[in-house]
Amino acid sequence: MSKQETARKGNLYGILGMALAILATFLSGQVExxxxxxxxxxxxxxxxxxxxxxxxxxxxxxxxxxxxxxxxxxxxxxxxxxxxxxxxxxxxxxxxxxxxxxxxxxxxxxxxxxxxxxxxxxxxxxxxxxxxxxxxxxxx
Structure with missing residues (x-):
């Protein structure tokens, strides 16, 4: 992530990963x-x-x-x-x-x-x- 372009992509991947984790948590049926x-x-x-x-x-x-x-x-x-x-x-x-x-x-x-x-x-x-x-x- 030494370049601006790759840093932005890295941040985007991080955001997408967290969004998927949150969605999976909500859909797991374990949230009460x-x-x-x-x-x-x-x-x-x-x-x-x-x-x-x-x-x-x-x-x-x-x-x-x-x-x-x-x-x-x-x-x-x-x-x-x-x-x-x-x-x-x-x-x-x-x-x-x-x-x-x-x-x-x-x-x-x-x-x-x-x-x-x-x-x-x-x-x-x-x-x-x-x-x-x-x-x-x-x-x-």
Whole structure:
């Protein structure tokens, strides 16, 4: 995506991919609460559109970092939701083990993604220094 033309195509493919994912989710029959889902999606789209219009191109890495932190937070919340799902308690044997490993990995990777992205945002913005923080008693 080093050229404008390929970057635009990449963005278009990303938009089409997300539109297909949303459509597949709606048509899957697993969505039980459209009254909650649609306002949340519209709210997220509105926040994203406002941020995209306001942010200068030189601040784009900061925007990408903070938006990426939301991806990590979403992964943690999906893992938590999956763990708290009543169907989880009914699982037994290998199915339960695989499901719990999947939850553990999702929450761990999501947590690392969230934390790393928030730190990257802070460093890019200049509100966090790049200097390491040294813990007291580290040489004991």
């Amino acid at each position: 609460n459209f009254k909650l889902l649609i306002p949340l999606m519209l709210g997220g789209a509105l926040i994203g559109a406002i941020l995209a219009k306001r942010v200068e191109m030189t601040s784009m890495p900061e925007l990408v970092a903070i938006l990426h932190s939301f991806v990590g937070a979403a992964a943690v919340l999906v893992g938590l939701s999956s763990f708290l799902d009543p169907g989880h308690a009914k699982m037994v044997g290998a199915e339960k083990l695989i499901h719990e490993i999947e939850i553990l990995l999702g929450v761990f990777i999501g947590g690392v993604t969230f934390t790393g992205s928030v730190i990257a945002f802070g460093k890019l913005r200049g509100s966090l220094s790049g200097k390491p923080r040294l813990l007291p008693g580290r040489h004991m």
